[in-house]
Amino acid sequence: xxxxxxxxxxxxxxxxxxxxxxxxxxxxxxxxxxxxxxxxxxxxxxxxxxxxxxxxxxxxxxxxxxxxxxxxxxxxxxxxxxxxxxxxxxxxxxxxxxxxxxxxxxxxxxx
Numbered sequence: 623x624x625x626x627x628x629x630x631x632x633x634x635x636x637x638x639x640x641x642x643x644x645x646x647x648x649x650x651x652x653x654x655x656x657x658x659x660x661x662x663x664x665x666x667x668x669x670x671x672x673x674x675x676x677x678x679x680x681x682x683x684x685x686x687x688x689x690x691x692x693x694x695x696x697x698x699x700x701x702x703x704x705x706x707x708x709x710x711x712x713x714x715x716x717x718x719x720x721x722x723x724x725x726x727x728x729x730x731x732x733x
Contacts, residue, residue: 643699644678647708650696653685656715665708 623631651658662675682688693716700709 648678665711
């Protein structure tokens with residue numbers, strides 16, 4: 623294998639892994655009743671219509687059919703690929719959901 627072939631294999635492997643990262647993100651959103659495109663738009667306002675995300679959305683399954691994807695897993699995968707802005711938005715969303723859960727629990731305890 624010459625240098626050019628090796629470089630091509632590395633690029634193809636990265637692209638395949640990047641597609642998996644996008645699918646993990648999209649499925650995590652579906653599992654948490656979130657709109658993956660809306661969150662993406664919050665992170666990257668000028669980058670509407672991400673084709674890779676749309677392709678991944680076609681591969682997602684309903685949340686009832688999906689395995690659980692822990693919050694930390696999606697954050698780690700996004701950061702691994704340098705999607706720090708999206709990871710930040712996801713982390714904010716996780717915090718919002720946790721606050722909602724805490725508020726619900728406190729209200730239930732008051733009754």
